[in-house]
Amino acid sequence: DAGVTQSPTHLIKTRGQQVTLRCSPKSGHDTVSWYQQALGQGPQFIFQYYEEEERQRGNFPDRFSGHQFPNYSSELNVNALLLGDSALYLCASSLGTGYNTEAFFGQGTRLTVV
Amino acid sequence: QQQVKQSPQSLIVQKGGISIINCAYENTAFDYFPWYQQFPGKGPALLIAIRPDVSEKKEGRFTISFNKSAKQFSLHIMDSQPGDSATYFCAASMNTGFQKLVFGTGTRLLVSP
Numbered sequence: 451d452a453g454v455t456q457s458p459t460h461l462i463k464t465r466g467q468q469v470t471l472r473c474s475p476k477s478g479h480d481t482v483s484w485y486q487q488a489l490g491q492g493p494q495f496i497f498q499y500y501e502e503e504e505r506q507r508g509n510f511p512d513r514f515s516g517h518q519f520p521n522y523s524s525e526l527n528v529n530a531l532l533l534g535d536s537a538l539y540l541c542a543s544s545l546g547t548g549y550n551t552e553a554f555f556g557q558g559t560r561l562t563v564v
Numbered sequence: 565q566q567q568v569k570q571s572p573q574s575l576i577v578q579k580g581g582i583s584i585i586n587c588a589y590e591n592t593a594f595d596y597f598p599w600y601q602q603f604p605g606k607g608p609a610l611l612i613a614i615r616p617d618v619s620e621k622k623e624g625r626f627t628i629s630f631n632k633s634a635k636q637f638s639l640h641i642m643d644s645q646p647g648d649s650a651t652y653f654c655a656a657s658m659n660t661g662f663q664k665l666v667f668g669t670g671t672r673l674l675v676s677p
Contacts, residue, residue, distance in 0.1 A: 454607070483663065492570075492653050492667030493608065506662040540607050542665075549657045550596040550615070553665065555607030 452477070454543050454556035462562045463531050471526045471559045475543030482524040483553065484516060487538040499524050500547045528561075536563045566591055568656050570668025577675050583641040585671045587654035590635065594656035598665070599628065599639050602651045611639075611652075644675045 455474045463469050475482050481500045485493035495508035499518035513529045522543075528535055538560050542553040569588045577583045587597075596615060600608035614621045614628045614637065621628045627640040641648055654668040 481663075483665075485665075490670070492655075492669050493665070495664045495666070498662055498664065500662075506660075506664055508664065542607075544663065547662045549659045549661070549663045550613070551663060552610050552613075553663060555600075555609065557605065557607050 454479075454541055454554050456539075456541050456556035456559050458559060459557065460560045460562075462564060465531055465533060465563055467531050468527065468529045469531060469561060471528075471539050471541075471561070473524045473526070473541030473543075473556060475522050475524070475541075476554045479543035479545050479554070480522050481544045481547050481551075482518060482522065483542045483544070484524070484526045485540040485542065485555075486510070487540055487558070489537070493540055496526070498547065505547060531563045533563050536561060566666050568594075568654055568666050568668040570654050570671060572671060573669070574672045575674070577641075577644045577673065579644065579646060579675055579677055581644050581675075583639075583644045583648070583673055583675070585639045585652050585654070585673070586636065587638065587668050588634075588636045589656055591656075591658070592635070593658045594666075595659040596657040597628070597630065597637050598655050598657075599626075600653045600655060600667075602653065602670075608653060641673075644673075646675045646677050649673055649675050 483498040484496040487493040497507040538558040544551040598613035
């Protein structure tokens with residue numbers, strides 16, 4: 451079992467550009483959540499996808515958008531990148547959307563905006 | 565108030581000692597409290613979790629103590645080992661039908677040999 455896999459592992463983008471991050475959930479999982487982890491901070495919830503729809507969203511602007519595919523994999527898109535978007539982006543998968551289901555995290559994508 | 569406050573920010577413990585990390589919350593709607601362990605370059609991994617109807621939960625060397633009236637919970641690592649050196653996050657989630665984890669700011673634990 452490969453667990454949650456994210457790609458790419460590292461990425462450098464220029465301010466104003468757009469970026470797409472990818473996530474494959476753990477085998478058998480149908481729910482994907484995205485988190486942003488700034489350096490030295492705890493992860494912050496961006497949004498959650500289930501049945502190819504955004505089910506819940508954290509306090510992030512519309513520049514952050516996502517998608518879930520029929521095979522449960524997911525993408526996170528960030529438009530008009532700002533320097534403050536530099537962070538580790540984590541994908542978490544779970545079986546179902548229950549508030550107390552175990553969330554398995556990937557190793558993250560380190561995004562640097564210059 | 566959807567915050568979880570975590571302390572200390574960093575902790576140094578000798579091998580064999582007890583590591584204690586504390587968290588506090590305000591929102592009584594929080595109903596699930598997991599602890600995550602994160603090694604450098606890795607994503608967080610679930611260690612142990614507790615519901616507010618339980619005052620203590622133990623798994624191996626890891627114990628969560630929960631004080632519902634004080635709205636505080638803590639992680640105790642018994643017989644701390646150098647391999648436990650990592651960053652630990654407490655988190656909380658409300659029973660809204662969907663999981664949205666609210667994380668603390670993390671505690672960097674160093675267990676000296």
